[in-house]
Amino acid sequence: MTAAWIYTLIPAAITVLGAAVAVKLRPGPVLVSAIQHFAAGVVFAAAAGEIMPDVMHGGSLTATLLGGFLGIAVMLGIRQMERVVKGPSGLLTMVGADIFIDGLVLGIGFAAGAKAGLLLTVALSLEVLFLGLAVTTELSETVKNRARILLIVAGMALLMPLGALVSAPIAALPDVYVTGFLSFGLIALLYLVTEELLVEAHEVPDKPWVTAMFFVGFLLLMSLEEMMA
Incomplete structure (x- = not known):
């Protein structure tokens, strides 16, 4: 699980790099x-190709259901908070919660195996890149100091390694508990795809090549998984 913490530094660095580009x-x-x-597309491929098989073959329906329903409750709780908390503070709170949960999911992914963890690192790096762009765009409307914006984004990016550290003890638990946590992570990833990334992506009129990017991302991660097999 030490590897999980180290690998979370990659998406964290990408988040800050994306913010540095976006401010200019x-x-x-x-x-x-x-x-x-x-x-x-990349996150969906990681969830379907790496996390779901481990959950389905985990050997415990009870752990799968408990972890899954816990994931549903947490994701719906975050969605409700998004409706209550408005403005830049609300955005920072929600994005911070997302990044922390991403760290948890990445740590859980490494508990399933090194390959799953590496593929999730790729997937979540792209996801937090978007989150960094979203926060930078929002803050640029009210905060004119670029350095301050980058510091805020960097502070939020550090929540991912923190999430991975919190999930570190999971690898030492019996398999039934790992299955439950993987089920939680699977729900979190599916929520991210269906209720956040794609919903916000469709706020602008779609062009065929833009829609095709979902499938390009999906195929790219599948190809990467094949090469790592």
Whole structure:
């Protein structure tokens, strides 16, 4: 699980790098939508190809259901908070919660195996890149100091390694508990794809090549998985 903490530094660094670019060159809505589609495809492929098989063959229906329903409750709780907390503070709170849970999921992924953890690192790096762009765009409207924006984004990015550290004891638990945590992580990833990335991606009119980016991302991660087999 030490590897999980180290690998979370990659998406954290990508988040800050994306923010550094965004404060100077704000991406247009079509490009942002394309990134969201691509990230959704990659995350979906990681969830379906790596996490779901481990859950299905975990040997415990009870652990699968308990972990899954806990994931549903947590995700719906975050969604409700998004409706209550508004403005930049609300965005920072929600994105911070997302990044922390991403760290948890990445740590859980490494508990399933090194390959699953590596593929999730790729998938979640793209996802948090978008989150960094979203936060930077929002803060740029009210905060004019670029250095301050980057510090805020960097502070939020550190929540991912923190999440991985919190999940570190999972690898030492019996398999039945690992299955439950993997089920939780699977629900979190599916929620991320269906209720966040794709929903926000469709806020702008779709173009065929933008929609195709979902499948490009999906196929890219599947190909990477085949090469690592």
